[in-house]
Amino acid sequence: MGIETNILQGDCLEVLATFLDNTFDLIVTSPPYADRRAGTYGGIHPDEYVGWFLPRAAAFLRVLKPTGTFILNIKEQAVSGERHTYVIELILALRQQGWLWTEEFIWHKKNCYPGKWPNRFRDSWERLLQFNKTRRFHMYQEAVMVPVGDWSKKRLENLSQTDRIRDNSKVGSGFGKNVSRWVGRDKVYPTNVLHLATECSNRNHSAAFPRELPEWFIKLFTQPGDRVLDPFVGSGTVCVVARNMGRHSVGIDILPEYCEMAREQVRVGAQTAGVLW
Numbered sequence: 001m002g003i004e005t006n007i008l009q010g011d012c013l014e015v016l017a018t019f020l021d022n023t024f025d026l027i028v029t030s031p032p033y034a035d036r037r038a039g040t041y042g043g044i045h046p047d048e049y050v051g052w053f054l055p056r057a058a059a060f061l062r063v064l065k066p067t068g069t070f071i072l073n074i075k076e077q078a079v080s081g082e083r084h085t086y087v088i089e090l091i092l093a094l095r096q097q098g099w100l101w102t103e104e105f106i107w108h109k110k111n112c113y114p115g116k117w118p119n120r121f122r123d124s125w126e127r128l129l130q131f132n133k134t135r136r137f138h139m140y141q142e143a144v145m146v147p148v149g150d151w152s153k154k155r156l157e158n159l160s161q162t163d164r165i166r167d168n169s170k171v172g173s174g175f176g177k178n179v180s181r182w183v184g185r186d187k188v189y190p191t192n193v194l195h196l197a198t199e200c201s202n203r204n205h206s207a208a209f210p211r212e213l214p215e216w217f218i219k220l221f222t223q224p225g226d227r228v229l230d231p232f233v234g235s236g237t238v239c240v241v242a243r244n245m246g247r248h249s250v251g252i253d254i255l256p257e258y259c260e261m262a263r264e265q266v267r268v269g270a271q272t273a274g275v276l277w
Contacts, residue, residue, distance in 0.1 A: 031231075
């Protein structure tokens, strides 16, 4: 059986009502931010954002497997000269809804150009919030390991006495490290900061993902044959990446023109990667 990729048009709240419980292994998405993309999606006032998002999050909770993960790319904004708290309020509301707020990743935009406002500078990062239904979720950490780095060449050649044991912090923080554990290793686990450039080609969408972003989370939380959902699919990046990585996927968008764009991106992406339909 081949890899299935379905792009469905409609409000994800209504579309997901047609899906069975516990269908997906991973949900990774970037919904319209508050008061953003007003020209396409209409915009949602920051004060109303949590109320708008929670019914959709309840649908995500139902269709996600107990072993699955929900990754939410979202960013607060400045309103009347200060940061709005809708992202913080949303996190608290999702916990009340039954989600576990397991981790927070930061996407550092390597190619972000500078800017200045009267009381702040340009953001060069966005949040990627990890939520789970249970504490026993699937996570394949070895799939995202990175090269150990040049620091190991000198540090690991001549280990000091403290390097050979768990060396507790001298400032009393309770943290410690055992440097000797990295001897002979060529790869290590990454941090929770992802250094990725933004999508410059834009693909006719106002906020397209760089493909490396969903790819990293698909590697970390799924295996080939698993099912991925993007309920705000936009230009279709998540589904393109999922298909080319051998995962089934469903993408949903309320705008017909974006659904057509996503279907075309999936078709072209599959041909480019040599994926068979």
